[in-house]
Amino acid sequence: EDVLKLNQIHKIYEGKAPFQALNNISLNVASGEFIGIMGPSGAGKTTLLNLIATLERPTSGNVIINDQQLDQLNKEQLSIFRRRMLGFVFQDFVLLDTLTLEENIMMPLVLEKEDPLIIKRKVKKIAEKLGIASHLNKRPFEVSGGQKQRTGIARAIIHNPDLLLADEPTGNLDSKTSQAVLEEMLRVNEEENMTMLMVTHDPIAASYCERVIFIKDGELFNEIYKGNNRKLF
Ligand code: ADP
Ligand code: ADP
Numbered sequence: 001e002d003v004l005k006l007n008q009i010h011k012i013y014e015g016k017a018p019f020q021a022l023n024n025i026s027l028n029v030a031s032g033e034f035i036g037i038m039g040p041s042g043a044g045k046t047t048l049l050n051l052i053a054t055l056e057r058p059t060s061g062n063v064i065i066n067d068q069q070l071d072q073l074n075k076e077q078l079s080i081f082r083r084r085m086l087g088f089v090f091q092d093f094v095l096l097d098t099l100t101l102e103e104n105i106m107m108p109l110v111l112e113k114e115d116p117l118i119i120k121r122k123v124k125k126i127a128e129k130l131g132i133a134s135h136l137n138k139r140p141f142e143v144s145g146g147q148k149q150r151t152g153i154a155r156a157i158i159h160n161p162d163l164l165l166a167d168e169p170t171g172n173l174d175s176k177t178s179q180a181v182l183e184e185m186l187r188v189n190e191e192e193n194m195t196m197l198m199v200t201h202d203p204i205a206a207s208y209c210e211r212v213i214f215i216k217d218g219e220l221f222n223e224i225y226k227g228n229n230r231k232l233f
Contacts, residue, residue, distance in 0.1 A: 003162055010023060022048060037213055045199045051063055068081065089149070091167055095151060095152065101138055126157065211226065
């Protein structure tokens with residue numbers, strides 16, 4: 001069962017000098033897969049991620065997430081779809097500095113008007129899993145980069161999304177912290193069977209993926225399948 005299907009995606013940025021950012025990308029991501037996307041700067045990675053994130057629409061071709069073709073949803077339906085079905089992890093964490101870690105993590109459930117007691121319990125459980133339970137009352141500027149990204153991951157998965165999208169999640173972390181954060185992502189992927197798609201420049205990050213696809217000049221040009229050989233080293 002595929003969580004994500006990209007069918008012959010083309011993306012042209014219109015304007016004075018129209019630019020084709022993606023050329024005929026097709027890709028299927030199976031439920032539970034942890035897939036990486038690599039490629040040089042300007043290759044079209046962000047464009048691809050934004051299409052999947054429902055933040056941009058393709059010029060032609062379609063994006064299907066959990067059997068829902070995105071171009072059949074209107075703006076309002078898309079924002080609900082995004083909030084419920086997707087989780088986002090960012091390079092620069094995107095935490096609100098005026099809120100505690102706990103308040104940051106609970107945000108997706110607050111938006112869904114979930115019961116406060118259930119929210120409290122879920123945040124605690126996830127924070128324990130991710131090793132940040134003792135920092136929940138702190139604000140983002142009071143914790144380390146690794147703790148910030150663990151908070152970002154907790155917020156991204158607390159509503160149990162069908163697809164987690166990560167944009168350079170280790171881009172602002174040193175290599176040791178990167179590995180710790182990636183171990184957490186891998187654990188969530190395996191334990192929760194959560195489908196993950198990660199854009200990265202970092203070969204260490206890519207090594208955690210089951211499958212890595214490479215794009216260049218808007219085209220798919222290679223793919224490596226490692227399956228379960230991730231933890232051989
Ligand atoms: P990557 O994330 O791999 O660096 P991007 O998807 O950001 O690549 O960009 C792919 C190409 O599309 C680049 O050449 C970029 O300049 C161009 N591009 C990105 N966004 C726009 C836009 N809004 N308008 C015009 N061109 C764009
Ligand atoms: P504009 O806001 O300039 O009209 P578009 O026509 O490209 O921009 O998109 C209109 C709206 O369609 C977007 O604001 C967004 O909510 C939604 N949309 C974004 N991505 C997709 C997609 N992949 N398929 C269908 N609709 C999308």
